[in-house]
Amino acid sequence: GQNIDQPTEMTATEGAIVQINCTYQTSGFNGLFWYQQHAGEAPTFLSYNVLDGLEEKGRFSSFLSRSKGYSYLLLKELQMKDSASYLCAVPLNSGYSTLTFGKGTMLLVSP
Amino acid sequence: DTGVSQNPRHKITKRGQNVTFRCDPISEHNRLYWYRQTLGQGPEFLTYFQNEAQLEKSRLLSDRFSAERPKGSFSTLEIQRTEQGDSAMYLCASSPWTGGTDTQYFGPGTRLTVL
Numbered sequence: 001g002q003n004i005d006q007p008t009e010m011t012a013t014e015g016a017i018v019q020i021n022c023t024y025q026t027s028g029f030n031g032l033f034w035y036q037q038h039a040g041e042a043p044t045f046l047s048y049n050v051l052d053g054l055e056e057k058g059r060f061s062s063f064l065s066r067s068k069g070y071s072y073l074l075l076k077e078l079q080m081k082d083s084a085s086y087l088c089a090v091p092l093n094s095g096y097s098t099l100t101f102g103k104g105t106m107l108l109v110s111p
Numbered sequence: 112d113t114g115v116s117q118n119p120r121h122k123i124t125k126r127g128q129n130v131t132f133r134c135d136p137i138s139e140h141n142r143l144y145w146y147r148q149t150l151g152q153g154p155e156f157l158t159y160f161q162n163e164a165q166l167e168k169s170r171l172l173s174d175r176f177s178a179e180r181p182k183g184s185f186s187t188l189e190i191q192r193t194e195q196g197d198s199a200m201y202l203c204a205s206s207p208w209t210g211g212t213d214t215q216y217f218g219p220g221t222r223l224t225v226l
Contacts, residue, residue, distance in 0.1 A: 004153075031212045042115075042202060042217035043154065050212070087153050091212055097142060098167060099215065101153025 004102035006088050011108045012078055020073045020105045022088035030091040033099065034062055034073045037085045046073070046086075075107075083109045113138055115218030117203050123224045124193055131189045132221045136205030143186050144215060145178055146202040147171065154202050160186060161208065193225045 003025040012018040024032065031050035035043035049055060049064035049071060061074040073086055085104040092098040116135045124130050136143045142161050146154035157176070158168045162183035172178075175193075180186040190197055200222050204215040 033214070035217075040222075042219045045214055045216065048212070048214060089153070092156065097206065097208060097213060097215075098144065098156045098159055098169075099154075100156070103151065104153050 004088055004090065004100060006086075006102040006105045008103070009106045009108070011110065014078055014080060014109055014111050016078050017074065017076050018078060018107065020075070020086050020107065022071045022073070022102060024069050024071070024088070024090050024102075026069075026090055029066055032062075032064055032071050033089040034071075035087040035089065035101075037087060037104065039084070043087055078109050080109050080111070083107060115203055115205050115216055117201075117218040117221050119221055120219060121222045121224075123226065125226050126193060126195060128193055129189065129191045130193060130223065131187055132201055132203075132223075133185060133187050134203030134205075134218060135185045136203070137207075137216060140205035140207050140216075141183070142206045142208040142213065142215075143180055144204040144206075145186070145188050146204065146217075148200045148202055148220070149198075157188075190223075193223075195225045198223055198225045 005023045034046040037043040047062035054063045059076045064071045085106050087104045088102040089099040118133045144159040145157040148154040156169050157172050158178050160180040175191045178188045200220045202220045204217045206213040206215045
């Protein structure tokens with residue numbers, strides 16, 4: 001089965017850089033997703049990595065190392081609106097589509 | 112806006128009552144998923160459809176739960192004889208699956224409270 005670990009909470013200051021880590025264990029690998037979820041709202045897609053390396057998308061970047069079972073989400077130039085839960089997810093063993101999510105990392109950005 | 116929509120957004124019911132939720136996916140998305148999320152947890156997969164066919168159901172989906180997607184467009188999730196443990200956010204997502212791993216786009220969810 002899948003096992004996904006993320007830190008429960010992180011705090012950072014506006015304008016700073018923060019790295020949110022995710023480690024996973026799967027019997028087969030079909031990529032890794034990052035979603036952002038503000039309180040009471042739907043998860044919003046941020047990134048998908050299937051190959052090793054860093055993918056940059058504006059202020060957000062996502063890194064993957066398949067050999068280490070490790071990913072991180074890097075947020076630069078933090079803004080107050082980045083305060084949210086960040087969810088790491090991988091497809092379930094039984095297929096490519098259904099996702100197993102980590103518990104999420106609650107990021108609090110302070111002034 | 113042509114995102115995923117869900118109705119109602121909030122539902123309060125008494126234990127033992129039946130409830131039904133509706134999800135309208137992004138137009139032309141052939142896959143539709145249902146997840147459940149409780150406070151402090153990530154979403155947990157319940158079931159998914161490809162067009163009108165229900166392809167997979169999680170062990171979390173007890174006999175009291177049933178989902179349909181009769182015409183391959185909107186879907187309904189019904190919970191019979193609700194229990195307090197059913198209180199959660201029920202999320203729907205859709206994707207334009209063409210093979211392999213696809214990106215799922217989530218709706219705003221229906222928050223269920225069972226008293």
